Amino acid sequence: MRSRCARAHHGVQRRGAAASAGDGDRRGPRLRREGASTCLEVKRGPDAFRWHRPLRPRTPPACRPAGSTARRSDVVTAGPVTPDRFDAVLFDMDGVLTSTARIHARCWKTVFDEFLSLRAGDAESFRPFDIDTDYKWYVDGKARYDGVRSFLASRDITLAEGAPSDPPAADTVCGLGNRKDALVEAAIDRGEVESYPGSVTFVRQLRDRGIRTAVVSSSNHCEQILLAAGILDLFDARVDGVVATQLGLPGKPAPDAFLKAAELVNASPARAVVIEDAIAGVQAGRAGQFGLVIGVARDAGADTLRANGADIVVADLAELLDA
Numbered sequence: 314m315r316s317r318c319a320r321a322h323h324g325v326q327r328r329g330a331a332a333s334a335g336d337g338d339r340r341g342p343r344l345r346r347e348g349a350s351t352c353l354e355v356k357r358g359p360d361a362f363r364w365h366r367p368l369r370p371r372t373p374p375a376c377r378p379a380g381s382t383a384r385r386s387d388v389v390t391a392g393p394v395t396p397d398r399f400d401a402v403l404f405d406m407d408g409v410l411t412s413t414a415r416i417h418a419r420c421w422k423t424v425f426d427e428f429l430s431l432r433a434g435d436a437e438s439f440r441p442f443d444i445d446t447d448y449k450w451y452v453d454g455k456a457r458y459d460g461v462r463s464f465l466a467s468r469d470i471t472l473a474e475g476a477p478s479d480p481p482a483a484d485t486v487c488g489l490g491n492r493k494d495a496l497v498e499a500a501i502d503r504g505e506v507e508s509y510p511g512s513v514t515f516v517r518q519l520r521d522r523g524i525r526t527a528v529v530s531s532s533n534h535c536e537q538i539l540l541a542a543g544i545l546d547l548f549d550a551r552v553d554g555v556v557a558t559q560l561g562l563p564g565k566p567a568p569d570a571f572l573k574a575a576e577l578v579n580a581s582p583a584r585a586v587v588i589e590d591a592i593a594g595v596q597a598g599r600a601g602q603f604g605l606v607i608g609v610a611r612d613a614g615a616d617t618l619r620a621n622g623a624d625i626v627v628a629d630l631a632e633l634l635d636a
């Protein structure tokens with residue numbers, strides 16, 4: 314089993330609070346088996362939907378101690394990501410390729426805390442936005458306004474939808490999303506974007522072997538962030554927030570953006586790998602019945618990622634590199 318120290322050597326810098334969080338939080342939607350099917354059901358709020366798909370045959374994971382994070386045995390069980398098994402690898406961006414998940418989380422907290430505190434009126438009734446629970450379950454991996462709707466629904470708060478052109482000061486779903494966007498833009502401008510070295514080396518290794526690579530991100534800043542990280546040219550296709558809006562694709566946890574990316578790189582889902590760090594992301598990978606769903610345990614705990622659709626979990630993509 315890898316230690317937190319080993320993770321640091323891979324260039325993974327986890328937020329303090331998030332890093333110390335275990336897998337104790339099991340709220341939110343869950344995958345469950347129904348006979349020979351897998352069923353993902355989100356019962357509440359504007360994200361309510363239900364996936365019901367036949368289970369694909371899969372190798373049962375090796376015996377794992379409860380609460381563990383990434384293990385070499387996971388990678389051994391899944392086997393290598395080689396061209397005889399897979400044609401393409403579809404990468405989430407924030408938190409998988411770049412360290413920007415923590416920027417999003419911080420900016421969402423700033424916006425929601427201000428909103429919630431004004432709404433509460435007094436300090437006693439103010440319940441702040443929690444990155445380890447609220448961000449992880451309701452916002453992480455989802456498109457901007459989907460995240461706002463999902464979090465507000467979790468607190469039984471209803472706001473008018475507004476429009477994407479709403480000013481950041483508007484107390485609408487779009488207004489709150491735009492308020493957060495201004496903070497993200499400022500963080501990008503300050504040069505806070507970094508790539509994970511293990512991820513970049515893994516992408517290069519795949520490409521050297523002829524495996525096609527794509528980015529599937531809910532963010533509208535995807536191109537800008539890949540460019541800032543210096544890795545824009547490492548991908549054959551990109552399905553991001555801008556493209557999803559243009560094509561009318563539903564956001565994660567629906568699998569549509571991943572399925573579109575697989576189509577763009579001419580790979581069947583069964584011969585494509587999804588790599589995700591967000592709960593909504595691994596749910597999308599499972600719902601799309603991809604050949605392998607790899608969870609990256611940065612903020613969401615490893616067991617939570619497994620429970621929501623990851624076949625295996627690593628702490629850093631460097632673990633997937635061949636020696």
Ligand SMILES: O=P(O)(O)OC[C@H]1O[C@@H](O)[C@H](O)[C@@H](O)[C@@H]1O
Pocket residue numbers: 407414417418452453454455456457460494497530531532533534535554591
């Ligand atoms: O506001 P943007 O840049 O379009 O990003 C939308 C979402 O993109 C996802 O990748 C992040 O996990 C979310 O935290 C973020 O809210």
